Amino acid sequence: MSVTSAADGIKDVKTPLSDADVALLKAGDRVRISGVIYTARDAAHARLFPLLEKGEQLPVDVKGTIIYYTGPTPPREGDAIGSVGPTTASRMDKFTPALLEAGLKGTIGKGYRGQPVKDALRQYKGVYFGSIGGAGAVLSEFVKKAEVVAYEDLGTEAIRRLEVEGFPAIVLYDCHGGDLYQDGQKQYARG
């Protein structure tokens, strides 16, 4: 089991994830993610997508893993990575259902996603996590190792393999149709 509830009310999530693990995560859950995750954003997705369409092998195995939508700043000497917060996820919406179909279990980003992504999260058992946009300095502390594994020419947009420990996030959309944005905003709207 890769999802366990800790005494402090936060759920510990360890990659890789199975369908059963994903089912345990509910919108609004605070989580700590540990294990291997991959970064990819606009330019990397644009290269992955034709491979998926043609049924060719991807440069990384997405089965059970999590993609973090981010393009980090360069690391200072001795640091694993630079500032590393999330980018707006909806720009990757076009590509996400196909990746979920290929076995991707989670994405980390910020902002609303379209209905096709929400539907794909239900159909293929996936989860959309949010990390705090603009908190890149703090988030860098949870990345223990980073290496470029594909598309080095893309610079910050290259695919990086990250080893994370206790990376803080929140479940924005779960695989049961739960939506933190909807619930949270309804609660605080004042006419």
Next chain:
Amino acid sequence: MREVHVSAITDTIKKLCMEANWNLGSEMLRAFDKALTTERSPAGKQVLQILKQNAEMARTKKIAYCQDTGFTICFVELGQDVHIAGGGLTDAINEGVRQGYKEGYLRASIVKSPFDRVNTGDNTPAVIHVDVVRGSELKLMIMAKGGGCENRSKYTMLTPAAGIEGVKDFVIECVKMAGPDACPPLILGVGVGGTFEKAALLSKKALFREIGSPNPDPTLDALEKELLDRANRLGIGPQGYGGDTTSFGIQILAYPCHITSLPVAVTIECHAHRHKEATL
């Protein structure tokens, strides 16, 4: 004629780029603290606390507050009695950006062409706006403008009949449309009047005023306060997780306009509100 050498301009821009990205201004730290006294949402409070911590870590470790270290926007006020010596102003500014982003461990986020999308590798070129003013000083104001929030900026051409109510509704609609994508709590720069491009330029320039400071025009000041209250009643909250702090400030600049027009431009800015200035 007072002479300013391009090397001084390059050096200043380099420092401003690094400072802006590492040291969030005290206006923002005050805005975080103020919001913490009114925010009801526990998730919202936690976000604000983490942002404070993030600002502190970026400052002490000299790393970027946000990994999107932005498009460098540079507003220049060039005194008409200044002679720039040793090269071109534009080249000097771009060289400063190049050096600042490299030496400051900042991200290169600019692509050469909107179509082929190959990264220029050094965050150049900057977007530069020059105003020629009286005097013999050279003022350089830079902003590291994030892309996620910029993508939610909007423009509309209202009819004069739509009036101030039309302006208000458009601004609030912009806050709703920006939602969590633009990293709330947001700051809005609003340009009203002028022409299509003038309104857009005003909306950027409006962001340079200190957050929380009054608008010198009492009518605009009242309008800003009303809009801020309305924005913060939407319930979007920090990061869109729900809460009372959707915006830290709405800042308006107005300009005369044509009898047929009521242009309104809204630049959406995130809490990573990074701007610095220097006068040579």
